């Protein structure tokens with residue numbers, strides 16, 4: 001299997017109190033698959049992605065990528081976060097080149113940067129500074145930067161969470177095109193049911209307290225998908241029903257915490 005999560009548990013200890021955040025996460029991802037992780041706030045989606053990225057460690061269990069246990073960050077995994085985190089003193093092109101330079105000549109890095117900036121439709125903005133382009137464009141630079149490293153696995157943590165609806169929709173089209181062109185395996189964390197229905201081969205629906213996998217939904221629909229399709233509506237309602245009791249759980253806990261203060 002390309003990516004295997006084996007019985008992953010994760011706990012955090014704060015002020016002497018240990019909280020189990022992820023419990024028994026068992027998931028296999030095939031090469032070339034687009035898998036979304038969807039769940040209520042706080043269910044551990046980002047924590048799980050961080051463990052796959054090697055930025056955090058499982059308390060129990062392990063994750064294997066192409067047969068090798070993940071022990072820390074690696075070049076075969078590229079990450080895109082909610083905030084683009086570009087260097088403000090570098091141009092768009094230099095931001096994409098930056099992580100490449102230790103391994104290749106400036107010319108080669110520039111050629112790669114051009115290629116991936118064109119892929120995210122920013123070929124005309126290579127010499128701009130990050131502050132001269134919109135938030136959606138900055139996020140496209142972050143995607144180009146991750147892709148330029150040619151990772152086997154692209155990890156995206158709510159990459160469009162901070163963007164408006166129209167920009168999101170444009171980025172969905174770009175990501176879908178990249179996915180089809182590069183055939184990269186993508187693990188994509190989102191809050192948005194519509195986003196996951198539009199983009200995924202499979203949706204991993206998570207429950208909370210502790211974070212567990214409730215259901216894995218397979219979507220065998222051709223791309224590009226129209227979000228109003230009736231078949232997709234069936235899945236939308238199914239996911240909403242799955243998430244409702246989980247969101248109620250979160251609300252109840254928040255109210256209890258507020259009352260005890």
Ligand SMILES: Nc1ncnc2c1ncn2[C@@H]1O[C@H](COP(=O)(O)OP(=O)(O)OP(=O)(O)O)[C@@H](O)[C@H]1O
Nearest residue numbers: 012013014021040041042043044045046047048191
């Ligand atoms: N470094 C940390 N130390 C202590 N607790 C943490 C840490 N990171 C995450 N947590 C806790 O783990 C739980 C899961 O957090 P996580 O950010 O993974 O959830 P999420 O599903 O990605 O949430 P959201 O959708 O709101 O981003 C939360 O209760 C959070 O407070």
